[in-house]
Amino acid sequence: VKGSLGCWIDGVATDAVAANDRGLQYGDGLFETLLLRHGAARFLDAHLERLTLGLARLGIVFVDVEPLRRDIERAVALAPPLAILKIIVTRGSAPRRGYAPTDGAPARRIVTLWPTSPTDALKSGVALGIAHSRAATSTALAGMKTLNRLENVLAAAEIADGEFDVIMVDAAHRVISGSSSNLFIVNDGRLATPRVDTAGVAGVMRGIVLREAARLRIASELRDLTLEDVIRADEAFITNARIGVVPVTRVGEHSFRMTDLAPKLRAHIEALDA
């Protein structure tokens, strides 16, 4: 794959996927984006747990995680000090046309190693826009990092110069997330972030932040947030596996005065060994 440092499909180095792969035909699969740092896949267990739970939810047969672990080890061994590993698992090739899954068709692993650059410069914060295109409400797919990401594509197309991401909002005016990040707000030292049961992705870094906040005795809650809630918050930050925790300095026309907790959480999580 052009620009990548390697691509392996079911463990074989190749750039070509079967045209009848159900990932291409229907977006019938999931993916994970891992940060590789100095020879280790960051938060690997959390990524593999989310992946295997999602595959079970979709009924994609993935009996043995060991071949995928070997793919990851191979990529980690080849990776520069900082890299991204994108893992796609699809329901494999369709032996015939049609949406209905075929019993027992084996899943397919597509693992691509990408270069990336340090995100230290994001420490001082980023600006977010607000996407006009509305996030779907879907209890069937919410929370999972499925290959059905066209609405994230449409939202990301709205990112303006000077903005790092855009906030996606659903038809009921609930804030969902960024197009490629989860969003947290902070009020009186307490965290809040939207649930992901009607839309959005249960980001691995979102989970790490919630876990580490508990360890640091920082209160947090999952609740509906409006754009108004975001703008009135003491501070806000976004998270994903690549960037970690990044303070938000601006949302649309509104500037935040404080970026207090986010830098602390960022440093704390960066120092974790996992």
Add this chain to the structure above:
Amino acid sequence: VKGSLGCWIDGVATDAVAANDRGLQYGDGLFETLLLRHGAARFLDAHLERLTLGLARLGIVFVDVEPLRRDIERAVALAPPLAILKIIVTRGSAPRRGYAPTDGAPARRIVTLWPTSPTDALKSGVALGIAHSRAATSTALAGMKTLNRLENVLAAAEIADGEFDVIMVDAAHRVISGSSSNLFIVNDGRLATPRVDTAGVAGVMRGIVLREAARLRIASELRDLTLEDVIRADEAFITNARIGVVPVTRVGEHSFRMTDLAPKLRAHIEALDA
């Protein structure tokens, strides 16, 4: 592609797609399923119109439809008397990671010719189940036949023995469609079918039915339908490009007594030359 009669990617006979295709990575594209009958692509203009409008809505650059027309002509020339042509157009290969589309990247055409069998046996009607998994509400994507079809996959997985399709319902209890068909009801000789502005696909055969109904002076309306509305209707039928118009004899436990208008519409549309 195994089981297919041919696959051409950007006009070249091949089974392999670049792993960085945005159709695979994000479901970033659209598709059409055409019925080829005796050397003609049925309702080709309607399919191409829906495709090009959808690509414009997604901002996928597809300046020239002529190469696709040549793909179709080539497949039609090779096709048996009855065949299916599946056309996928994706936003092409991503030169880098990330949701945001890259300006000017060329679209990719993936055209696959499939065998199919006559659907005459469906004339006497089919049974439908009701999917438990809920259809998403998405104004950004509704109406288009995008590659984000995972909820159709989950619904189709619920089709039981003896059922032809399942009815998909959204969280607000609105009937959307079948997993691979549009649904119409008939009351006092008038047609009704759901709008496709919050969910579902604007099926080409749905459009043909609405057009031909008008020509035949059969009234029709687009409106919200509940399962209750469906079950209380005089009759019901489903449509798609492959099967045409097919009467519904049963929905869940409910049997329909009449299949009057559907057979007439089926015969009328089958006889059309387009």
